[in-house]
Amino acid sequence: MRQLLIINADINKGENTAALIGAYKDGAEAAGSVVRELVIADLKFNPNKQFALPNTDTEPDLIQSINMLKWATHIAIFCPVYKDSINTRIKGFFDRIFMPDQVFISPAGRMDINFSGKSARIISILDEPAWEDWQKNQHPTYLAIKKGILEKRQIKPVHTSTIGHLYSLQNEYSKKWLQKLYSFGLKLI
Numbered sequence: 001m002r003q004l005l006i007i008n009a010d011i012n013k014g015e016n017t018a019a020l021i022g023a024y025k026d027g028a029e030a031a032g033s034v035v036r037e038l039v040i041a042d043l044k045f046n047p048n049k050q051f052a053l054p055n056t057d058t059e060p061d062l063i064q065s066i067n068m069l070k071w072a073t074h075i076a077i078f079c080p081v082y083k084d085s086i087n088t089r090i091k092g093f094f095d096r097i098f099m100p101d102q103v104f105i106s107p108a109g110r111m112d113i114n115f116s117g118k119s120a121r122i123i124s125i126l127d128e129p130a131w132e133d134w135q136k137n138q139h140p141t142y143l144a145i146k147k148g149i150l151e152k153r154q155i156k157p158v159h160t161s162t163i164g165h166l167y168s169l170q171n172e173y174s175k176k177w178l179q180k181l182y183s184f185g186l187k188l189i
Contacts, residue, residue, distance in 0.1 A: 047092020
C-alpha cells in the first residue's frame with residue numbers, strides 16, 4: 001500500500017491551493033493510497049534555529065513532521081512561489097526538518113541521509129508576476145526544494161509541475177490542472 005504525505009506549503013492556505021490538493025488527494029485515495037496531510041502554516045516552530053547544538057529541544061510539530069516524512073513512500077509538496085523564490089517560512093521548515101541532528105543520526109550514531117525508496121512531486125503555483133520571473137530565472141522552487149533538499153536525501157524520482165495564472169477555479173485552464181492532478185494522484189507521480 002502506498003503512503004502519501006501531502007505538504008501544503010501555502011502560508012495563506014488559499015482555496016485554489018486547497019482545490020489542487022483535493023484533486024491530488026482524491027486521485028490517490030481512489031487508487032487505495034493512505035493519505036496524510038501536513039500544513040506548514042499550522043505548525044509552531046522557529047524557522048531559524050537559534051543554536052546549532054545537537055541537544056537543543058526540537059519543537060513537537062517538527063518531530064511529528066519528521067515522523068510523517070519517514071512514514072511516507074511518496075511526498076507531494078504544493079508550494080506557491082512568491083516573486084522568484086519560496087517563502088522564508090517554507091525554506092525554514094525544510095532547513096529545520098533536514099538538519100543533521102534531526103533526521104540523519106542512525107541507531108549506530110552514524111549520519112544516514114538515505115531516504116531512497118521514496119518519490120516526490122513538487123507542484124509550484126505561480127501568480128502572473130511570479131510566472132514572468134519564472135520564465136526568466138527558471139525553476140526557483142525546483143532548485144530550492146528538488147535539488148537542494150529532496151535529491152540530496154536520495155528521494156527520487158522528484159517530478160515537478162508548474163501552474164501559472166491560476167486566478168479562478170472555474171476556467172478551462174484550472175479544470176485541466178485539477179484533472180491532471182487527480183491523474184497524478186492515481187499514479188502517485
